[in-house]
Amino acid sequence: MEGGKAKMKSSAVTLDQFVSIMAPLIDLEKEAEISASINTGASRNLETAQKKGSTIINLKCVDAQTGLMGKTLIEFQSNKGDVLPAHKFSTHDVVVMKPNKADIGSPALGQGVVYRLKDSSITVAFDDIPEEGLNSSLRLEKVANEVTYRRMKDALIQLSKGIQRGPASDLIPVLFGETPPAVSKKDLTFSPFNSNLDHSQKEAISKALASKNVFLLHGPPGTGKTTTVVEIILQEVKRGSKILACAASNIAVDNMVERLVRHRVKLVRVGHPARLLPQVLESALDSQVLRGDNSSLANDIRKEMKALNGKLLKTRDKNTRREIQKELRTLSKEERKRQQLAVTDVIKNADVVLTTLTGASSRKLDRTSFDLVIIDEAAQALEIQCWIALLKGSRCILAGDHLQLPPTIQSAEAEKKGLGRTLFERLADMYGNDVMSMLTVQYRMHELIMDWSSKELYNSKVKAHSSVAAHMLYDLEDAKKTSSTEPTLLLIDSAGCDMEEKKDEEESTLNEGEAEVAMAHAKRLVQSGVQASDIGIITPYNAQVVLLKMIKSNDEKLKDLEISTVDGFQGREKEAIIISMVRSNSKNEVGFLSDRRRMNVAVTRARRQCCLVCDTETVSSDAFLKRLIEYFEEHGEYSSASEYCNE
Numbered sequence: 001m002e003g004g005k006a007k008m009k010s011s012a013v014t015l016d017q018f019v020s021i022m023a024p025l026i027d028l029e030k031e032a033e034i035s036a037s038i039n040t041g042a043s044r045n046l047e048t049a050q051k052k053g054s055t056i057i058n059l060k061c062v063d064a065q066t067g068l069m070g071k072t073l074i075e076f077q078s079n080k081g082d083v084l085p086a087h088k089f090s091t092h093d094v095v096v097m098k099p100n101k102a103d104i105g106s107p108a109l110g111q112g113v114v115y116r117l118k119d120s121s122i123t124v125a126f127d128d129i130p131e132e133g134l135n136s137s138l139r140l141e142k143v144a145n146e147v148t149y150r151r152m153k154d155a156l157i158q159l160s161k162g163i164q165r166g167p168a169s170d171l172i173p174v175l176f177g178e179t180p181p182a183v184s185k186k187d188l189t190f191s192p193f194n195s196n197l198d199h200s201q202k203e204a205i206s207k208a209l210a211s212k213n214v215f216l217l218h219g220p221p222g223t224g225k226t227t228t229v230v231e232i233i234l235q236e237v238k239r240g241s242k243i244l245a246c247a248a249s250n251i252a253v254d255n256m257v258e259r260l261v262r263h264r265v266k267l268v269r270v271g272h273p274a275r276l277l278p279q280v281l282e283s284a285l286d287s288q289v290l291r292g293d294n295s296s297l298a299n300d301i302r303k304e305m306k307a308l309n310g311k312l313l314k315t316r317d318k319n320t321r322r323e324i325q326k327e328l329r330t331l332s333k334e335e336r337k338r339q340q341l342a343v344t345d346v347i348k349n350a351d352v353v354l355t356t357l358t359g360a361s362s363r364k365l366d367r368t369s370f371d372l373v374i375i376d377e378a379a380q381a382l383e384i385q386c387w388i389a390l391l392k393g394s395r396c397i398l399a400g401d402h403l404q405l406p407p408t409i410q411s412a413e414a415e416k417k418g419l420g421r422t423l424f425e426r427l428a429d430m431y432g433n434d435v436m437s438m439l440t441v442q443y444r445m446h447e448l449i450m451d452w453s454s455k456e457l458y459n460s461k462v463k464a465h466s467s468v469a470a471h472m473l474y475d476l477e478d479a480k481k482t483s484s485t486e487p488t489l490l491l492i493d494s495a496g497c498d499m500e501e502k503k504d505e506e507e508s509t510l511n512e513g514e515a516e517v518a519m520a521h522a523k524r525l526v527q528s529g530v531q532a533s534d535i536g537i538i539t540p541y542n543a544q545v546v547l548l549k550m551i552k553s554n555d556e557k558l559k560d561l562e563i564s565t566v567d568g569f570q571g572r573e574k575e576a577i578i579i580s581m582v583r584s585n586s587k588n589e590v591g592f593l594s595d596r597r598r599m600n601v602a603v604t605r606a607r608r609q610c611c612l613v614c615d616t617e618t619v620s621s622d623a624f625l626k627r628l629i630e631y632f633e634e635h636g637e638y639s640s641a642s643e644y645c646n647e
């Protein structure tokens, strides 16, 4: 305990310090996001804006469908029908649609939310179908999402007031190191809903149930973090707790919804329908409200009001008109009340409310407090975002892995000054194992893939479960045992092969030789019977992603191969992962490859084969990467990139 206390002093931040440090950093980040968008001096012309990734020009509308609770889904493709240019659009972003040549700052034809993204198309959900302009050339612009910042600022203001009587009044001092965390002494053995839980998962769940204020669930890659979170939620519901379950991303929230629905938990998913997976729409607040009694009453009232309005139009008598207007006002008030009651009913009756961290500030949750706030993917969320949810509860459980990538921050200055330091990391430093448990059995990777990461980042504590420890790529249905499918680890070395890196116009790095080699290996795997959809090529650099996608578009057999940045692939997995490291230069510069967390994420996406394509001479200049290369050389197969050229 002494050690724990010493640690606590060195890394504790007071509430006042936190508020005063964070307020300007949120502004910096907001400015960085706005200046990356099109309407500012930084990018006055369309081509520049396209290069910056904040707009996509020369689009045509190829499909329009209604559905999704009244929204219209419009699919856009490039006028030429090929791969979309490099862009920074993600699903769930807010975008506006404009005529292609319209002036910057001109009014939009419609505003919507990105619903689906493919290499060559983008689908947007609009509230209303734009009335005209869909037949001509169009462009989409990304809109800076100011609401998110406003909500973070609001949370900061609430924190600064020290809301003494709010639901989180006892939690705040613990999370700022003023009061030590407490643990229940009662015996908290539980009978699990999931009979497959391993020892580390069970131990973590017991500790979580015993925690009185805060618990950190540390889940290295593939260790069943979400499985464990779901079991904690089920146990807490059984105990009678009302739970707010959040994550930074919609997909992670939906993932929890899908798993909980199977257990018939009384839950509601709060959020914009265009941001939800189709399979969770039934659980959405909007659809539950529509099914409620108060909502049908509100509907009846609306019908009555329509009839009265008709009568009003026909009546000339002043007194009768006055009477009708009075009645309409009363009905309108009643209708609003019924609508609100319909929402309140659904939220009141749910044992678990699920939403993104930003969504937790929805006014619909204004008067609801929770016994427990659970945040999944907490190591990928800004601390201030977590507070939006935490202020609503008296206890919290954060699940995540601070040894994978932190949230993306746009402003370099805000990042340097600490905006990206996550609450998960801060609490792990402050309280360590007093409040934390690590899962140690992983269910994804062959043990050779896991062992490097386990040794480098997790003190060799993570072990592969027997169901995956020795699984091979050629064990997959239809796959053959060939020199390409046989290795679990494969190093393809471009040193001395004349494959130097280049910069694109946006100063992102790419490497044409490496891209060809990565693609050649993917082709060999497909020829050996591996499904293209089981293969992923990941790379740290955006420009390399675009290049790889362009090469891929020429080959029909590779249609289902996925290509992504490492950062964009966090949380995902593939049977075979090919990593294109890109850097190859005489100065031996490795840039942000040296971030241990990025390579940890990259390597641990692979289930059965991890192939590293790189210039070993350049990347070995970094001690951490050198150990990675040595590990692959020792435990895997080695080839020269020259063996893959001209295929």
Ligand SMILES: Nc1ncnc2c1ncn2[C@@H]1O[C@H](COP(=O)(O)OP(=O)(O)OP(=O)(O)O)[C@@H](O)[C@H]1O
Pocket (backbone or CB within 6 Å): 196, 197, 198, 201, 219, 220, 221, 222, 223, 224, 225, 226, 227, 228, 443, 444, 571, 572
């Ligand atoms: N005790 C278990 N027994 C068998 N399989 C398990 C167990 N726990 C988890 N799994 C499996 O491991 C996989 C990963 O689980 P889950 O999605 O919960 O992990 P995660 O830690 O959230 O993943 P990520 O690494 O992407 O964050 C799933 O296929 C899940 O079914």
